[in-house]
Amino acid sequence: MAYSYSDRDLSWLTFNGRILELASKADTPLMERINFLAIFSSNLDEFYRVRMPVLQAMDKLGKLNAPNKAVDDVLEEAQELIIAQQQQYGEVLSGQVVPALKEHNVHLLVNQSLPKALTDKVEDYYFAQVMAFLNPVELKADKEFFPENNELYFLVILDDAEGKERLMVVNIPSDELPRFYKIEEKDSTYVLFIDDIIRYNLDKLFAGKSVKGCYSFKITRDAEMDLKDEYPGDLSVQIEKQLLKRDLGIATRFLHQPGIPLRVLHAICDNWNIESSSLVEGGNYHNLKDLFTFPVNLPGERYEKWPSIHNRLDANESIFDQIEQKDLIINTPYQSYNTILRFFNTAALDDNVEEIYITVYRVAHDSRIANALINAASAGKKVTVMIELKARFDEANNIKWANRLKAAGATIIYSVTALKVHAKVALVKRKVNGRSKYYGLLATGNFNENTAAFYTDHILITANKDLLREVEMLFIFLARREKPSSPDLIRFEHLLVAQFNLQQRFLEMIDREIENAKKGLPASIIIKLNNLEEHVLINKLYDASQAGVKVSMLVRSICCLIPGVEGMSENITIKRIVDRYLEHGRAFIFHNNGNPEVYLGSADWMNRNIYRRIEVCFPVYDGQIKQQITGIINLQLQDNVQAVMLDEHIRNIPVKITKPVVQSQQAIYQYLSKLA
Template sequence: MVATTYFNRDLSWLKFNERILMEAERNAVPLLERIKFLSIFSSNLDEFYRVRMPVLLAFEKLSNREDNDIKIQDDLLKSANDLISAQQQRYGKALTQDIIPDLKNHHIHLIYGAAYPEAIQKTVTQYFLSQVLAFLQPVILTEQTSFFPSNNKLYFIVSLRTNGESKTVVLNIPSDELPRFYRVDQDGETFVVFVDDIIRYHLDRIFPGQEVTGCYSFKITRDAEIDLKDEYSGSLSEQLEKQLLKRDLGLATRFLHQPNIPDDVMALVKKVFNLKKANSIEGGQYHNLKDLMSFPVKSDQLSQPSWAKICNTSFIDGTLNEAIYKQDIVVHTPYQSYDSILRFFAEAAIDHTVEEIYVTLYRVASDSKIVNALMSAAKNGKKVTVLVELKARFDEENNIKWAKKMKASGVNIIYSVTALKVHAKVALVKRKLEGRMHYAGLFATGNFNESTAAFYTDHILMTADKEMLREVELLFIFLAKRIKPGPGHFIEFKHLLVAQFNLQDRFLQLIDREIEQAKLGKEAAITIKMNNLEEKVLISKLYEASQAGVKIELIVRSICRLVAGVPGMSENIKIIRIVDRYLEHGRVFVFHNQGNPDVFLGSADWMNRNIYRRIEVCFPIKDQKIMQEILDIINIQKQDNVQAVTIDAEMNNVPVKNNEKKVASQQAIYEYLKA
């Protein structure tokens, strides 16, 4: 028996990021794809330091107070730091000992930790003088300096000596203003140089007549604004909020720096930049390796073969709307083209029979064709109502920009209430035909965002099911009131599962039904696919189901607090995690129901925030053909023995090993849908 009933959510997330790293380490993965996985790992880790590390630091402080009964897992902070440190070591090894030598075998030279070859020095110097120099802003560092390093931006600490006097300068690395990498092709060889090194090797031109005695790269990661009510409840949330409010705006949570900075320089930097509470971590010479996503080499030979998008609405002769009235249609992105969804909104914008359009927007594409269609619809005289979630973390600015544009175009904008995010992905179009109102709509597991649809696996249902769509209309009427659900504000949803109303209760009832079947000696099974599994009430109910004999198969991409395979607790539960070329994002819920399965799709993970502090919508699949398609896709994923790992009782990612035919599920799903 393991020592815990629930894994820690933050350690579980770090183990997910380790799964990303495993793809970068695999020789079977094409070389340029391995570089992308290194980039994703780095980006994820930066977000962890911005979003989660401030909470862990606050927990640690509260837990150590004698007057507080809040306790956290022993050595949680140390465990997180140890995990990160071990992963960083693996990262460095994969990059320097595997990937860079492999690139060299293909005549691609990523100059890393060494001077660039003499053959390209003249070209690089010309680039420095004409492009890089104009962006440099050296700042002399003293105890009186008021310079504030920006979050996750790159800098050098440069030690100088002039006429026997020493001084310290902070020098920016303009990796946002310029490409991080500069490429030079010469004599059949490709050289890729960090902009960091272009600056480093021209310090004599930046500081003429001064001796450079040291140059050390660094970056500071600052905490992101955290809505702790989104994660914790009651007094715990309040105490954490108070703890974090004691800190300066944008507290530094990580000071990542090159080794061997002299002690006196380090002391000055920490004092001036207020780094006393930050994790001070020695890293390599280069930071922000998420920039590897823009590695300036393209090669079909060294990349995954591209898959042409499947258009599953090409059979439609008339309008998409007419086809939806005849039968439900499902789109599985990114295997199938997102053009069908764009077409849905574009047709609605110009259709003279359309009177009203309603849609929720959580993360909007930076150049959104959907939003442009909604603005056109409003200008064409239709009543357009859009709920824009302004609290979508890291997308706040983009969402505000689009909300202002839509409002100026005549769109009616609704914002969610302060303590409640609207994470549902639904749309409704109302048409008036021959004096009667007709409904058509979309239900999705992912955002209405054509950019992320290119690499997120999601499911979008197009339907004219009036029962479901009338409930969507009721939901929009409620949301327009801008009040939190509570006594006197309840809507009875019979078909949709809506968080804050009936979602958790319905899922518990569906699990209970399987438990009753198992107790009667009948076949009982549950299959669930989601991004994150954290909420204890639902996890406990799955444990209860396992103990009753229900066979439970989970596909959980990221955070997973459930501990599987423990005798007497969860021996009938199996968990796999799939990481491949696309980001697994769809949520699917399948309940056996004596061989007549109930299948739901939706926006809701089983996390505290989704269950208790968001508006989420899960929806039933009624069309038997579509239901079978969903079941086939899920069954393919359950057979994956190439890209899947199991999550064992120690939280490790264990590759699936069996003697069955090799199945890489994303490839198999693409072939299935193409056929």
């Protein structure tokens, strides 16, 4: 039979819709609801910067060529879904969150007039602070104006003293001042958007003129960089040049407040070369990701804080000696990231350590790990850092750290332009009594202590020679800065490495479950991913379902596999979990006739991960760690509070709450606490 798939972008939008659902739930703590609103807005901005250009291009291509409903309809469906979500967003913010804040004597003024009692303070703030950053510009045929990417503006329509209409653009300086202004008045707290402070004072900004209309807007631009396959010279210099151009990209969204007269809207679209398909009517306030900086904290309206679980390592014994005795697993953010920091800090200062190797994808802005590497290089150790300069939206920060590491004496390796290195591995070589010993980290997430506080990931700390010699082989290959021309030149027996053996080995393990099912043996597969798109692997899971293999999946975001379709995928179930932490780890568990194989790693099953990146998945050999990972994943499969099931239309279907009630992130924290 011909297999079918869900659209990747529509499935991602349903994931963002799930975030919005959590913002609307009355049992979500109020401050967390505000946080989810900020996450939704931030995600949607990125969608317009990264994915909407692709949808618009595909739509044009479909109309230019033979009609293709699958291509032509996706853009329209995506736009309809976004409009519905934005309407829901406004209802949640104005109809639920604002009234809930009011119960705590916090008054967030949304689409409201200014209370008289606040007039003096607001005017004083306007004259003393806001006015200093305002730069009104008149729109004229002979004068160019370029709206900056994702910056906030007002379009103001004036009648001057002669009754002549003038169009003005006024910047909303949220990049210079806090987006929100807080006023304490008696027992109440008032929170105003800086937008409204400008609105309230337009008569002063345009004294002697009549304000006929004021409408907020912002423009979102294509974020993709034009990188050729090969750049001569220093790649970091070329990327820095491209970063300067990023905010000058094609407009993918003109988001505007309702009510702009059509003649005005068409005129400015012509002036700024904005296509009608990019027009999106929204609310009065944009860039609501700024809710991350909401200036009021209600401690009782936050998730209960869970202290990090500390690992039982002997402070008086070298961490390397302890790793030799037993593999360790760190499950962030439940367990303390300090063990990882200790690993790198010790490597930097241990006299026996001679070499350190690490892949870096997203560096923390104040990275302790990068500082440890700088210390190691400064002390004369051989430090090799494979730093990915093409990590979207982190390019500038990664370049900064690359330059600092290079100045300290570290060897910096950049990937070839068309091939990102997304693997998360580190290797330390130590010489003790004349013998070289290996110690390493293999992880599902970035070596980033900031994101480790709210991303769920797994980090294996090991001295397993078989694994780490293959990690060393990978670094030798990466140092060549070339695409794999013949994957057979380097044979990985233990690691699964994209571009070499990762896809093939996963297909073989699925085939083994299919063969076991055909023989009447127990057969099952459990897979946890962030995103699932690649058709070869999806097809193999469809094959497994038809053979009777039970396939249980946890897929957070993009999901192109359609579950529960008779004759194709009736044995496949998919859950999506959105909770206080961002689910980020990838795990793969194959029943293997009662001798389970467990893999963790960096690779989602996306086209980019399988075909255009270096990814590493790694086996878990230690019996206790294997049991621990299986226990964590099983708790997530049992979640009936924060999980939803995905149906054949990739809609979020609530899971029926039955006894026992399992909220998996809370249950995992309790599970790991007992093991500590």
